[in-house]
Amino acid sequence: KAGVTQTPRYLIKTRGQQVTLSCSPISGHRSVSWYQQTPGQGLQFLFEYFSETQRNKGNFPGRFSGRQFSNSRSEMNVSTLELGDSALYLCASSLEGGGSLAEQYFGPGTRLTVT
Amino acid sequence: DQQVKQNSPSLSVQEGRISILNCDYTNSMFDYFLWYKKYPAEGPTFLISISSIKDKNEDGRFTVFLNKSAKHLSLHIVPSQPGDSAVYFCAARSSNTGKLIFGQGTTLQVKP
Numbered sequence: 001k002a003g004v005t006q007t008p009r010y011l012i013k014t015r016g017q018q019v020t021l022s023c024s025p026i027s028g029h030r031s032v033s034w035y036q037q038t039p040g041q042g043l044q045f046l047f048e049y050f051s052e053t054q055r056n057k058g059n060f061p062g063r064f065s066g067r068q069f070s071n072s073r074s075e076m077n078v079s080t081l082e083l084g085d086s087a088l089y090l091c092a093s094s095l096e097g098g099g100s101l102a103e104q105y106f107g108p109g110t111r112l113t114v115t
Numbered sequence: 116d117q118q119v120k121q122n123s124p125s126l127s128v129q130e131g132r133i134s135i136l137n138c139d140y141t142n143s144m145f146d147y148f149l150w151y152k153k154y155p156a157e158g159p160t161f162l163i164s165i166s167s168i169k170d171k172n173e174d175g176r177f178t179v180f181l182n183k184s185a186k187h188l189s190l191h192i193v194p195s196q197p198g199d200s201a202v203y204f205c206a207a208r209s210s211n212t213g214k215l216i217f218g219q220g221t222t223l224q225v226k227p
Contacts, residue, residue: 004158033215035217040124040219041219042119042121042204042217042218042219042220043159043204043206043217043220044217045214045215045216045217048213048214055213056212056213056214058214090158090159092158103149103161103164104161104215105161106151106158106159106160107158108156108157108158109157109158
């Protein structure tokens with residue numbers, strides 16, 4: 001069974017631009033969560049999608065948004081990029097997510113650099 | 116407000132000895148705790164978990180201990196191997212919200 005895939009793996013953008021990241025979960029997984037990893041901050045939860053609906057949201061500004069498609073694939077969008085948005089963006093999928101105890105399986109991440 | 120804290124950014128251990136990674140949390144609603152391991156250029160991989168109804172869970176060389184009164188958990192690796200060198204994240208979740216909250220990570224280096 002294929003793992004979680006994320007595209008692109010690396011991305012360089014300039015301040016003010018917008019970016020879209022893509023995540024394909026493990027086949028059969030319906031929950032997709034997004035995290036931002038920066039040095040010293042660990043992994044910070046962005047949001048979780050389940051059956052095309054945002055079920056949980058972290059403490060990030062409205063510039064960060066996402067969506068999930070009927071095939072469970074998810075995209076994350078960041079508008080008006082700032083230098084501080086430079087980070088590794090990780091996507092994780094699980095069977096149910098939310099209150100379930102199912103473990104999450106992570107993709108390799110997209111390394112975003114904002115210049 | 117950092118609800119899950121890993122106060123040691125790094126740890127260095129000799130091969131064959133015990134590695135102890137620590138994690139503290141503040142939210143008493145957390146009822147499920149997990150440890151993930153992360154190698155460079157890869158996403159985190161699940162290592163071991165523990166429910167709040169237990170105080171210990173063991174899987175091979177890895178044991179997680181939970182002290183609810185102290186809001187503290189630890190991961191023991193015995194014996195440590197060079198391949199264990201990675202960043203270790205602890206994470207906590209409450210079944211109310213389902214959100215997984217991660218600590219900042221501890222970089223473990225196991226020296227041959």
